[in-house]
Amino acid sequence: MQNCPDCGNMLSPGMTRCPYCRCNLPTAVAEDTYHTYYAGSRGATSGYTAHGETYNTSASSRGHSYMVSVATAPTIQTHEVQQHKIVIGIMLGAIMLLSLLLIVSGVSLLYYTKVTHPVQLHTQATATAYANHIINIHNKATAQAQTTRTAIRQKKATSIASTQATAQAQATATILKNLYAKSTSGRPAIAAPLLFETGQKWDVYPTRDGGGCAFTPDGLHSSVFKTDSYAPCFAHATRFHNFALEIRMAIKEGDEGGVIFRSTNHDKSFYSFRLNRSGVYGLILTRSDGYAIPLIYDKSPFIKTGTGQTNTLTIIAQGNNIYLYINKRYVGSASDSSYKVGTIGIMAVNRAHDTVVSFNNLHIWRL
Numbered sequence: 001m002q003n004c005p006d007c008g009n010m011l012s013p014g015m016t017r018c019p020y021c022r023c024n025l026p027t028a029v030a031e032d033t034y035h036t037y038y039a040g041s042r043g044a045t046s047g048y049t050a051h052g053e054t055y056n057t058s059a060s061s062r063g064h065s066y067m068v069s070v071a072t073a074p075t076i077q078t079h080e081v082q083q084h085k086i087v088i089g090i091m092l093g094a095i096m097l098l099s100l101l102l103i104v105s106g107v108s109l110l111y112y113t114k115v116t117h118p119v120q121l122h123t124q125a126t127a128t129a130y131a132n133h134i135i136n137i138h139n140k141a142t143a144q145a146q147t148t149r150t151a152i153r154q155k156k157a158t159s160i161a162s163t164q165a166t167a168q169a170q171a172t173a174t175i176l177k178n179l180y181a182k183s184t185s186g187r188p189a190i191a192a193p194l195l196f197e198t199g200q201k202w203d204v205y206p207t208r209d210g211g212g213c214a215f216t217p218d219g220l221h222s223s224v225f226k227t228d229s230y231a232p233c234f235a236h237a238t239r240f241h242n243f244a245l246e247i248r249m250a251i252k253e254g255d256e257g258g259v260i261f262r263s264t265n266h267d268k269s270f271y272s273f274r275l276n277r278s279g280v281y282g283l284i285l286t287r288s289d290g291y292a293i294p295l296i297y298d299k300s301p302f303i304k305t306g307t308g309q310t311n312t313l314t315i316i317a318q319g320n321n322i323y324l325y326i327n328k329r330y331v332g333s334a335s336d337s338s339y340k341v342g343t344i345g346i347m348a349v350n351r352a353h354d355t356v357v358s359f360n361n362l363h364i365w366r367l
Helices: 074-183
Strands: 034-038 067-071 190-192 212-216 219-224 229-240 243-253 256-264 269-276 280-286 292-299 310-318 321-326 329-335 342-350 355-366
Touching (some): 243 269, 269 321, 269 342, 342 355
Antiparallel strands (some): 212 219, 243 310, 243 355, 256 269, 269 280
């Protein structure tokens, strides 16, 4: 036998190319035959090879035996077969390993698809739902907090507004009270009991139905017995612009009575501060055409209602501003520029009943 000159592996007889390193051999490896002889004295063995088999011949000669062994090409062929089986085994192992890897991959994919991925999706969905739940809770809490803050602000604003309104009302009441005290203090320009004429030139006249203007022991009376009519009594010697007027009035019978001021145009245009027996008062603007416009018309708890009750009426006129008081309590005000200056007077108003009104204790202060 011969070894490969490149890799050193043992080569079979007759090879022209190394099966291990694939190099070409320079000459063919000659077939070797190994013979082993076992001999004794005076004897010999012989053998031959046919059809790849070994035949052994034994003979006896003088008590001795002979054996011949022949090794030929079949031994080399058996080595190649073993190498081929090894290659096939390696290929089969590789195929089995690849198959096993494919099976494992398939099982892993199936497990991921059926178990892991659904769990991940469920976990993600649960996390998303939980996050949305937390967001909803946060949004609700924020909205509730905003609502609470808004309610608190509104309540605080209402409280502040109420406090401010109360403080403002108190301040206004104080101002109006001080206005009354200041306007009615000092020496009046006119102080008349209205039991008789004292220089103001009051109207004194009878009407055909028995009404009119007249001095009586309890004061100056104005009487009217015609429905939807009034009986004025003017003091023609008076003329006032800014002033404070205070008078006592009692409805003896009937509906309504009042005080006239800033009368002009021959006593056809004027303001009047009126009071009726049911507790309603009004500031009325009367035009020369007889049309009456209420600037104030309201009910007051300060009015003593019913017939025979005496109420004190006070008017403070300063420019366009007119302030009204009943029984020394402020009840209302208005601003109007229709009439600036004029005479004063009294009146009785018949709405549906014969009316008689008595006036006395008149005081007027110039402002």
